[in-house]
Amino acid sequence: MRRVALVTGGGAGMGEATSRRLARAGMAVGVLDINGENAEAVAAAIATAEGEALALRADISSRTQVEAAVTRLRAQFGPVTVLINNAAVESFCAFQAIDEEGWDRQLGVNLKGPYIVTQTVLPDMLAAGWGRIVNVSSFGAQTGAPNMVAYTASKGGVIAMTRSLAIELGPKGITVNSVSPGFIDTPMARRAIEGGLFPVPVEQIVASYPIPRLGCAEDVAAACAFFASEEAGYITAQLLGVNGGAAV
């Protein structure tokens, strides 16, 4: 049976890799991104190489935009029963310097976004009695990270939301899991590295990991695809680190 998946932040990095991976697994994929051009490019690449996709431009912190995007996806491919809550924004700022606007933006996109998108898609999963929700968190929420209090707080919220939602939705045939990436080579990580935001070169940081390299987007996509698969139906409320062993 062909499933319909929605991947937020599908226009770049892990979202792009996950969109392509799910399409290769036979799903029709809604590639949602605030950057409409990137979403179009990824959907076109999938249509050429992997399968079916639809580009959707939307800001996940806007319920109106998300509802319009999900309505388009349903109309094109049918009910949406796989959701990858991947889109997020980063910020680096000393705690005392975080203003309320910055705090609200981090929490608004990274935590309220998954809440809005999940509420919008959930009726399809409830009607099907089947669903897969994967929330992308961050190892920074597990280990702590200096100058990232707002970001890590939002991702800690994503981890807690995952567990509570899993308990609520398990009896309805819907699994909810979280993938927690470590250092992954994506545009987000590159912005931080090139902006000199780490105290030592990133190669030095990852050298101490059991697997001493940066992760790649496909490493995370593989974990998301597993949680999204038919076979993962008895696995819920889990947090899977894709971090080279950097955190448990």
Ligand SMILES: NC(=O)c1ccc[n+]([C@@H]2O[C@H](COP(=O)([O-])OP(=O)(O)OC[C@H]3O[C@@H](n4cnc5c(N)ncnc54)[C@H](O)[C@@H]3O)[C@@H](O)[C@H]2O)c1
């Ligand atoms: N890269 C890392 O090292 C790392 C580490 C831990 C966790 N993460 C998490 O992994 C996920 C993917 O990160 P990435 O590195 O691929 O990021 P990225 O910045 O490379 O890509 C994120 C995508 O999300 C989109 N996006 C941003 N805000 C949006 C919004 N409001 N609405 C819709 N789309 C929006 C962007 O346009 C972009 O295409 C994020 O949740 C991130 O917090 C990343």
